[in-house]
Amino acid sequence: MKVLKLSTQLHKWVALVVGLQILFWVGGGLVMTAIPIETVRGEHRAVEFKPEPLELGGLPALGEIARRAGIAPVEAELRATPLGPAWTLQPETGEPVVVSAVTGRPFGPMSAGEASVFAKRAYKGEAGVSRAVLLNTAPEETGRTGPLWRVDFADREKTAFYLSPATGEVVTRRSGVWRFYDFFWRLHVMDWNDGEDFNHPLIILTTALTLSIVVSGFILLWIRLSRDLKSARASRRAKSVQ
Known part of the structure; x- marks a missing residue:
């Protein structure tokens, strides 16, 4: 239960901290895949x-x-x-x-x-x-x-x-398309100055924290699935006894 509680707290608070940046990553990724790069370049x-x-x-x-x-x-x-x-x-x-x-x-x-x-x-x-x-x-x-x-x-x-x-x-x-794309690119790489640096300490830290959310999420999923399976087996045994 301690692992479950720790994973739950870690998942909740880290997600709260980096959740907005995850939204920017997903939104930026959508923009960068939806707009052809040839159009961006004019x-x-x-x-x-x-x-x-x-x-x-x-x-x-x-x-x-x-x-x-x-x-x-x-x-x-x-x-x-x-x-x-x-x-x-x-x-x-x-x-x-x-x-x-x-x-x-x-x-x-x-x-x-x-x-x-x-x-x-x-x-x-x-x-x-x-x-x-x-x-x-x-x-x-x-x-x-x-x-x-x-x-x-x-x-x-x-x-x-x-x-x-x-x-x-x-x-x-x-063009306006390039500037729209560039805005989301800077959000995506977390470099709001010129969008050139995409391996700076801030993005590395944020990515590491995001990884911890994924890992803790899998731990929570595994624990809850195991608990549900145990409950289902216990229910079947109880019915068979009756």
Whole structure:
């Protein structure tokens, strides 16, 4: 009986403490399984970017581009961007530098109109652009640093495309669906700051306490089933004697 009483008390009080978080886990799990991850990422709103083939013969050599940019790169990548062909030059120390593959200089500043045009080309849907604004600091939801153009679309999902001011490329997409999902993800991993840490001490402790609820619940179930079986056997014996 002591085991039964101890298991009952443990089950009751621990469940009271962690019950709300268990609700968040189950609710968050439902949200994360019910909403396709492609929808969360906004892939259904993205047009695949198909760059035009680069005419390498008409471009200066990498050495000349590096000289004009004043950089001795340890890595270099050439790609097509909405603003034109660009080299990304990685110096030995510091951040990568993006320059025009034609001039060897950074592209000129983008206007709100240009950002809207580039975002619209990358957007799949009928909604128009409702706003385009240059943010000097990247919002936390982008997981990026540095300035970004944010272009909002007037659709029911409140889709926002974030563009690189250096190249006009869409670096990430966010929407009301993503923010709804992110809210439940943070509840699920118990990291209300940025949702990145899912093995911190608090969640480990809560998971251990939840395990104790399950174990104590099985103990209670076993004890009560055993007691019911004994009662049933005693009842059958009593009837057979009669």
